[in-house]
């Protein structure tokens with residue numbers, strides 16, 4: 100007899116099919132118009148061999164090896180929950196008392212799971228905030244540079260977080276869509292908080308049928324699905340700013356710029372224009388100049404500019420463009436280009452970031468709150484930009500500059516992570532590991548033996564969403580989903596909330612943490628808060644009991660198309676932007692005033708230290724893109740069958756142009772060694788003529804599996820052993836993962852096995868408590 104339970108995940112809503120206490124299938128939510136294949140991985144992953152079955156403590160930590168200890172040798176001692184809770188509470192109290200609250204790093208960045216109550220990162224932050232405070236993390240990996248820049252330029256982050264101008268407006272009004280980074284299908288498999296409906300592909304098909312001309316400006320042809328019929332402009336990675344400048348030059352010299360809009364809606368054109376024409380630095384940013392940098396022919400650059408001036412045009416860039424050294428520049432320059440075209444705030448025109456980056460961007464949505472835990476407080480209050488985590492660990496006491504602020508870096512003694520995987524998300528993992536090992540104690544809450552859990556001292560096994568009740572919700576999705584518990588806790592796993600409540604009890608603040616509610620009472624409470632919030636926006640949601648039995652609430656789509664900045668476009672004096680000038684800032688006095696030499700007052704071309712035009716390309720002649728995986732969500736679902744089916748001899752595939760492979764004597768299906776000065780990994784070679792020559796691409800997310808030989812060869816294929824760990828600039832301090840050069844050679848030694856999907860070896864002998 101099978102039972103069916105409604106459920107939700109970042110990769111889609113589904114009906115959980117349960118037989119004899121085991122999840123046997125995840126059947127797509129019937130209301131989802133385009134469910135994704137990632138659901139096929141769920142049952143195997145929930146019951147995977149690499150689930151953490153009970154609390155574990157690193158044997159060395161129990162022997163007193165703390166700061167400077169090498170982690171990751173797999174030598175763990177299983178312990179009872181009571182003992183784990185006691186040790187964690189004592190250690191937290193000790194560190195707070197001896198070193199202060201800011202010596203605990205608890206930002207705990209990561210996607211956690213769908214389900215807004217049991218959201219692990221929020222639970223941990225609430226716990227650490229109530230306990231006295233902690234060092235937290237600011238911005239994100241996704242668009243950290245962009246989200247720091249855009250408030251200076253547009254006075255808002257709506258242009259990247261949404262609501263962006265929606266697909267119905269594009270369908271009716273756009274004639275040309277220039278897509279930097281394309282409109283990839285793979286990224287729309289997920290929505291943070293739980294995708295009820297995957298509406299991206301249906302909308303893309305509709306806008307394609309409307310006869311819009313699409314241009315995919317990307318090193319990778321595969322960034323646009325065939326049905327768009329997109330023209331492909333293969334550009335060198337990290338050179339988009341130069342292409343945009345070349346287009347702007349063609350507009351200005353052709354007299355095609357919208358002078359009215361530039362005068363009434365923008366500030367700083369008088370400074371940017373001379374830069375484009377060469378008056379301010381002696382170099383005219385002609386299409387010929389841009390061609391030398393981008394590898395795109397000057398005729399193409401000119402034609403793109405003239406077409407964009409002639410047709411109602413939407414400019415868009417994926418978030419990836421700003422995850423690069425000087426990543427602020429292409430986004431700022433795209434805003435400048437849209438300003439020169441004059442379409443900002445007109446239906447179907449202007450500039451938006453990330454239509455192709457996540458399901459739900461551009462989907463029509465009503466302005467409504469989403470379900471969530473109330474924001475927690477952090478009295479300690481120190482925050483560092485998230486992608487500067489290694490620097491934080493490496494140079495305590497020193498200053499980190501960020502967006503006009505000088506942040507003194509605290510000395511971190513205790514690292515605590517729940518719901519994120521730094522050994523997935525961070526760059527230059529060998530360097531991260533050295534910084535990480537400086538901590539005295541590392542606590543990780545995880546359902547699986549990820550690399551982060553393997554590099555912890557105290558490992559607390561968390562349940563998956565299937566083992567608890569919750570509510571799935573995202574502001575980008577029309578469905579709020581009931582997530583019914585489908586199976587019992589696996590092994591001794593516990594909910595993050597419950598384990599933190601017990602630790603809070605040992606520290607004397609259980610009641611403040613739980614507010615006297617259990618899971619059921621919290622869900623009702625959060626739902627009711629949401630329901631009341633909705634009624635203020637004129638939407639009457641059903642009561643909790645009806646919601647819970649129906650399994651979902653559907654929010655009707657809005658009646659009108661949405662156009663971002665429409666009011667501002669219509670009357671900039673009456674509806675100014677929230678910027679110092681009230682206009683779009685093509686020159687920012689604020690940014691110029693920070694005095695950072697790597698970012699000036701207006702967008703400009705700056706060569707990254709690593710790209711195909713830099714000197715380092717003589718030694719490492721291939722530009723590595725590490726994009727989002729089609730087969731999983733970051734590291735999540737990597738042990739599942741969908742990811743396994745794509746691997747080559749168990750290694751993550753790397754895409755390469757056939758001629759680049761031929762020049763190195765490599766063939767499809769080979770296991771190759773990808774390397775630079777920072778590290779090396781193995782990968783399985785896949786040939787793809789749709790990649791620009793000199794560019795290789797590998798998805799993120801294969802679990803880091805370094806051989807313990809001291810040299811750290813990752814045998815599985817995690818691109819973050821290769822990527823560069825620098826901030827985009829001192830303005831954004833975003834992650835610069837896309838600025839990375841490598842070389843590839845054949846790997847002829849016997850293939851080391853991939854063991855990371857098995858539980859680590861462990862000592863069962865107890866150690867006295």
Ligand SMILES: Nc1nc2c(c(=O)[nH]1)N[C@H]1C(S)=C(S)[C@@H](COP(=O)(O)OP(=O)(O)OC[C@H]3O[C@@H](n4cnc5c(=O)[nH]c(N)nc54)[C@H](O)[C@@H]3O)O[C@H]1N2
Pocket residue numbers: 208209210211212217219240241242422517518519520521523524525526544545546547549561562563564595725726727732733734735799818819822836837
């Ligand atoms: N090279 C390169 N690196 C990148 C990027 C790139 O483009 N290139 N992209 C970056 C981006 S945009 C992002 S957002 C990051 C993503 O980085 P992360 O968000 O850190 O990656 P995830 O693998 O989703 O990590 C979430 C972790 O939470 C765990 N988890 C799930 N449910 C629960 C739960 O209920 N309780 C607990 N305690 N844990 C749970 C999962 O098992 C998983 O290990 O990666 C970044 N890294």
Ligand SMILES: Nc1nc2c(c(=O)[nH]1)N[C@H]1C(S)=C(S)[C@@H](COP(=O)(O)OP(=O)(O)OC[C@H]3O[C@@H](n4cnc5c(=O)[nH]c(N)nc54)[C@H](O)[C@@H]3O)O[C@H]1N2
Pocket residue numbers: 240241242279280281283285286287288289316317318319322334335336337338339417418419420423455456457724725726727728729730731732733837
């Ligand atoms: N299936 C799946 N979907 C996901 C995720 C996932 O893990 N799995 N992660 C989600 C998350 S957290 C985020 S933040 C978003 C990220 O969304 P994006 O940042 O948009 O995703 P990417 O796949 O890194 O990049 C999109 C494309 O940009 C191109 N590109 C890279 N560098 C350059 C460049 O310099 N110039 C140009 N013109 N193009 C370039 C690459 O070819 C790549 O395919 O994706 C989300 N969607």
Ligand SMILES: [Mo]
Pocket residue numbers: 240241242
């Ligand atoms: Mo992200």
